[in-house]
Amino acid sequence: MRKPVHTILACIFWMGCSFAQAPDLHVLPWNQHAAAVSLTFDDARLVHLDVAVPELNKRHLHATFFLIISKLTRIDDWRRAQAEGHEIGNHSVTHEHPAALSAADEETQVEDAKRFLDSNFNANVITFAYPYTELSPGLVFWVKKYDFAARGWRGDGDQPYVTADSTFDWYNLPSQPAYSNYDTAVYEGWIDKAMALHAWTTLQIHGIGDPSTGFEPIPTATFLTLLDYLRARQADGLWVAPFGEVAAYLRAEKIVEGAKPEQQNGEEKFLWEVPTPFPSGVMLKVTIGGGTHLRIYQGKRELHPTKAGVYTISFDSGELRVKAAG
Numbered sequence: 001m002r003k004p005v006h007t008i009l010a011c012i013f014w015m016g017c018s019f020a021q022a023p024d025l026h027v028l029p030w031n032q033h034a035a036a037v038s039l040t041f042d043d044a045r046l047v048h049l050d051v052a053v054p055e056l057n058k059r060h061l062h063a064t065f066f067l068i069i070s071k072l073t074r075i076d077d078w079r080r081a082q083a084e085g086h087e088i089g090n091h092s093v094t095h096e097h098p099a100a101l102s103a104a105d106e107e108t109q110v111e112d113a114k115r116f117l118d119s120n121f122n123a124n125v126i127t128f129a130y131p132y133t134e135l136s137p138g139l140v141f142w143v144k145k146y147d148f149a150a151r152g153w154r155g156d157g158d159q160p161y162v163t164a165d166s167t168f169d170w171y172n173l174p175s176q177p178a179y180s181n182y183d184t185a186v187y188e189g190w191i192d193k194a195m196a197l198h199a200w201t202t203l204q205i206h207g208i209g210d211p212s213t214g215f216e217p218i219p220t221a222t223f224l225t226l227l228d229y230l231r232a233r234q235a236d237g238l239w240v241a242p243f244g245e246v247a248a249y250l251r252a253e254k255i256v257e258g259a260k261p262e263q264q265n266g267e268e269k270f271l272w273e274v275p276t277p278f279p280s281g282v283m284l285k286v287t288i289g290g291g292t293h294l295r296i297y298q299g300k301r302e303l304h305p306t307k308a309g310v311y312t313i314s315f316d317s318g319e320l321r322v323k324a325a326g
């Protein structure tokens with residue numbers, strides 16, 4: 001890459017500067033994994049507490065539970081699931097088709113559910129799943145105000161697979177629903193495809209086992225095989241994480257990679273803005289090319305790479321500085 005004249009002049013002026021070129025900040029996709037899969041469970045069904053949570057816990061897997069406020073019982077058990085590392089997401093107050101909602105109802109369905117979840121789970125619940133995966137402009141307006149990411153429909157063709165360089169809508173991220181007549185090969189195929197494409201896919205699960213447990217129940221044996229398969233594929237570099245965790249990483253990745261470095265006092269400074277709302281504490285794995293003996297700082301803290309040259313940076317800090325050492 002050719003260096004702009006003002007950069008060369010700045011380098012002459014700042015004698016300490018030894019950047020061969022502007023440092024290249026690269027975020028490693030999927031938290032330094034090959035691909036990502038999120039499991040999401042809808043509608044606050046009791047089988048999620050009785051079967052899904054314990055089976056996930058046994059395998060050290062974490063998932064997302066999109067709760068309907070009007071259907072919520074056994075709240076202490078849901079709180080325990082949250083404390084065990086599962087994500088609680090907003091699935092509206094009463095789960096209506098958007099066509100049945102007035103403009104005022106659209107706001108209530110998103111906002112009241114969020115307020116209830118925030119206060120009962122002592123959290124900032126900022127992910128949403130559209131009931132029936134149906135979107136309306138009014139609903140999307142409120143979801144954009146109160147959430148940083150939302151789960152939508154599968155899209156066409158390969159769109160249920162989000163690659164790090166695809167274009168996507170944070171407020172309509174794709175997912176693929178489980179159906180009762182799918183056998184284990186279907187789910188293993190989805191996971192294999194995510195791995196092959198280095199992509200992220202989100203599964204949408206309702207009932208498990210008996211038809212009384214929810215919409216299109218996945219047979220229990222199929223569900224357990226799916227969990228075992230996810231566990232096995234983790235050894236090949238699969239990241240299994242809640243929907244909001246993967247969405248936050250991806251959104252932060254896009255923002256940081258869009259930051260253009262500016263030269264200041266002999267160092268290159270990357271600045272970015274953290275959106276609102278957004279989860280706090282997001283950490284990104286990055287590599288920095290464009291020179292040797294670089295020293296990396298966030299605030300007053302110097303960051304140190306792993307042996308493989310990977311730095312862990314804080315997205316919250318909104319800045320990163322690169323100095324050429326010595």
Ligand SMILES: [Zn+2]
Binds near residue numbers: 043091095130132
């Ligand atoms: Zn639902």
